Amino acid sequence: MSTILITGCSSGYGLAAARLFLDRGWNVVATMRAPRPDLLPASERLRILPLDVTDRDAIATTIADAGPIDVLVNNAGIGAAVPVELTTPETARALFETNTLGTLAMTQAVLPEFRRRRAGVVVNVTSTVTLRPLPLVGVYSASKAAVNAFTESLAVEVASFGVRVHLVLPGRSPETRFGDNARPHVRGLDDPDYAPMLEGFAVAINDRSGPITHPVDVAEAIWYAATDPAAPRRIAAGADAEEWMAAAE
Numbered sequence: 001m002s003t004i005l006i007t008g009c010s011s012g013y014g015l016a017a018a019r020l021f022l023d024r025g026w027n028v029v030a031t032m033r034a035p036r037p038d039l040l041p042a043s044e045r046l047r048i049l050p051l052d053v054t055d056r057d058a059i060a061t062t063i064a065d066a067g068p069i070d071v072l073v074n075n076a077g078i079g080a081a082v083p084v085e086l087t088t089p090e091t092a093r094a095l096f097e098t099n100t101l102g103t104l105a106m107t108q109a110v111l112p113e114f115r116r117r118r119a120g121v122v123v124n125v126t127s128t129v130t131l132r133p134l135p136l137v138g139v140y141s142a143s144k145a146a147v148n149a150f151t152e153s154l155a156v157e158v159a160s161f162g163v164r165v166h167l168v169l170p171g172r173s174p175e176t177r178f179g180d181n182a183r184p185h186v187r188g189l190d191d192p193d194y195a196p197m198l199e200g201f202a203v204a205i206n207d208r209s210g211p212i213t214h215p216v217d218v219a220e221a222i223w224y225a226a227t228d229p230a231a232p233r234r235i236a237a238g239a240d241a242e243e244w245m246a247a248a249e
Contacts, residue, residue, distance in 0.1 A: 033051065
């Protein structure tokens with residue numbers, strides 16, 4: 001029976017993916033900063049472990065506690081909606097430490113065992129905001145685009161070892177906590193130039209009309225990457241994500 005380790009399972013995409021893989025008979029290691037066993041159905045195939053992906057000691061402990069895994073899903077991340085001009089060093093650092101360096105550290109932690117076994121799959125969840133310029137997510141997009149870049153190189157580096165590497169790119173998902181998580185980093189609401197832009201973004205992020213991405217769309221894309229050796233390196237997740245990726249190609 002295959003085992004998957006998923007980061008960021010307290011909500012959104014990670015929680016949906018953990019549920020889907022459990023439902024389909026996999027062993028699931030679901031990690032969260034603050035573990036909440038009530039979020040997932042009790043199962044002998046489920047373990048919930050604490051993990052902060054910005055803490056390398058915590059990563060080492062979690063990887064050791066998890067034991068052998070077949071698939072790593074790097075989903076943990078934070079968002080920020082703030083003009084580039086007003087982005088503080090603290091916000092930029094938090095975005096890159098979690099979204100970029102955390103993903104890199106988790107990937108590096110599993111690769112030695114994957115190489116030894118000549119098998120394994122890494123799935124990095126980024127975003128379709130990396131495919132076109134958008135206001136207010138410049139530094140967030142940069143942190144995700146960096147993951148896209150090293151993931152593409154990694155896929156070439158480890159292919160001969162029997163290790164597969166994929167990117168899952170979701171679109172806009174009002175059902176997730178992106179807006180809530182981004183709120184502490186907001187700057188510019190008191191600026192007459194940027195305030196209208198920020199107010200419009202707040203409306204757009206919660207708009208459920210038109211094509212959007214549902215958490216289950218991302219879970220299904222992760223399933224595709226994890227289980228199909230013929231899956232493409234980049235996989236759009238969500239109706240809007242599919243449109244954006246098609247337009248970018």
